[in-house]
Amino acid sequence: MESRPTCPRPPLILALCPRAGRGNPLKGRRFDGGGFRGYNALPIGKKGVHVFETLSTRLQAIFDRLSGRGKLSEQDIDAALREVRLALLEADVNFTVVKAFLARVKERAMGAEVARSLTPAQQVIKIVHQELIATLGQAAKLDLSGPPPNVVMLVGLQGSGKTTTAAKLALHLRKAGQRPMLVAADTYRPAAVTQLEVLGAQLEIPVHSEGTSVPPPQICAHALDKARKAAYTVLILDTAGRLHIDDQMMSELKVIKATVKPSEVLLVADAMTGQDAVRVAAEFNGQVGLTGLILTKVDGDARGGAAISMREVTGVPIKFLATGEKLDALEVFHPDRLASRILGMGDVLTLIEKAEASLDKESALAMARKLRTATFDLEDFRKQLREVRKMGPMSQLLEMIPGLSQASRDIPADLTEKQMKQVEAIINSMTPEERRRPDIINASRKRRIARGSGTTVQDVNQLLSQFRQMQRMMKDLAGGKKGGLFNLFR
Structure with a gap:
């Protein structure tokens, strides 16, 4: 069992991946392609792609239908596995591999562990997850144990x-x-x-x-x-x-x-x-x-x-x-992490490892203190944008968060580059005082900021609105409202 890294995450990552047991203010808010309803997202355009996107979408749809049933009959399981078979073959999985994989799943799914379960659909999904890991094989490290070089x-x-x-x-x-x-x-x-x-x-x-x-x-x-x-x-x-x-x-x-x-x-x-x-x-x-x-x-x-x-x-x-x-x-x-991502379960460990590798620990601790004391300003927001950009495209980050893999498909691959650069340009055009106290930014200041950043007043208004909503979201996260990641976007 892998131990969970303890490196503090910055507020933007905390917003996406709150600590276990803590609440999530995004609960019940659906991603509509232009943002989270109730919380505006950054403007987006062309969506990104991933090698497992089609397969993941198909499998999640199959299991969503299965989860809508109560007790599962043998016919229900057979029908679901036929759809899984078709999804795997269309994803260009080897026919022999598909046949062996489904045989193992069916043998277990027809057994007592599913029949006696209070949540049979979840048990079937669990079996598929475990057998997918077995098919992918064990993790294997590079052998660098010999005398160098x-x-x-x-x-x-x-x-x-x-x-x-x-x-x-x-x-x-x-x-x-x-x-x-x-x-x-x-x-x-x-x-x-x-x-x-x-x-x-x-x-x-x-x-x-x-x-x-x-x-x-x-x-x-x-x-x-x-x-x-x-x-x-x-x-x-x-x-x-x-x-x-x-x-x-x-x-x-x-x-x-x-x-x-x-x-x-x-x-x-x-x-x-x-x-x-x-x-x-x-x-x-x-x-x-x-x-x-x-x-x-x-x-x-x-x-x-x-x-x-x-x-x-x-x-x-x-x-x-x-x-x-x-x-x-x-x-x-990591076979287990890839299996989870294929089935839309996220990959929080890889996300945290990316954060550990890309983010400065002292900076993250200082930012966490600002979050707790509600002193998070646009200077801090700019720092967070820069740090999150180091971690890769936003679509890939969202894909690693349980419950958000579907939303990740609506995020373009270049979001963290093109759109975040525009946001950073707007913040750079502000004076230090405006970044610390955005409430003082009136109409004339907005026009000056827009000219300096090569954007429009509407873009500046949108950023300020997003920042205020993010402050509210951070406050909710820090307050620990009840909820769960798996209830997102439902």
């Missing part, structure tokens, strides 16, 4: 995001206390060498490259020797890819593996390619031998079946998910 070898086809993923992994490992070095071993694509060098310079992580004329196995051997002498703890190899699997590529990968003896051989696979990604993983595992998988483009609008099928078909564990284009958009794979 441990070698992590990335393999995959062209276009899967291997070079960017190498940089993301290096950043992730540096945050974990390692000293990584990147190796540009894709000599068939000169742009890959340049790209890795640029990413390394951006992250201030060293890159070993020898151009495109030296054989990749030799480059990797030179890099390993260099890493030992310079006391780097992890060596990340960005190997060559192809548009399709071929014998030359596989032979070269086998030579590299024999030369540097990596502790990890990770396939970087594009989640948007569906069952093709599963077939690629099986082929690489059979020829090279994989220790893990990194699924990329999980923030795309594909059907998501690859992630569910991958472990059961190949026997290789998923170790990371790449959830965006930014270099910090790499998540450790």
